[in-house]
Amino acid sequence: MPVAYLRQKGVLTLPKEVRLALGLKERDGILITVENNRAVMQPIKQRTSYKEFFGVFAGKNQFPGFDAEEIAAEEAIAESVVNYNRSKNIGEKKP
Incomplete structure (x- = not known):
């Protein structure tokens, strides 16, 4: 021993x-x-990747996956850009 x-x-x-x-x-x-x-x-064991943390903490909503998260982030950014451009009248067609 x-x-x-x-x-x-x-x-x-x-x-x-x-x-x-x-x-x-x-x-x-x-x-x-x-x-x-x-x-x-x-x-x-020391975790070497953030992917190892998925599922560690229980949540109400199921994680939709990386692709869905990336698409949602891109859509949010695009919407933010459109709203900014509208507020500054950028890209508006002039008569």
């Missing part, structure tokens, strides 16, 4: 076999809870 010792300032180095068994890599986090006078560790 691997043993780790607490060093100065609370630094604890996990033995290699523990890191390998948990699939831990540099900069991964570990959630440590105390249960019945025991420390229980659970790996927290």
Whole structure:
């Protein structure tokens, strides 16, 4: 059974076999809870992409997808440009 010792300032180095068994890599986090006078560790993998966060938080509306979001953003920008141009009378046909 691997043993780790607490060093100065609370630094604890996990033995290699523990890191390998948990699939831990540099900069991964570990959630440590105390249960019945025991420390229980659970790996927290660092997320490398924003796509990994989808579905983490439950919401009322289902995410329509990237394509629908991009189209909605483009439509909103186009509408904003049209409204601005109308307010400045830009692009109006002159009699």
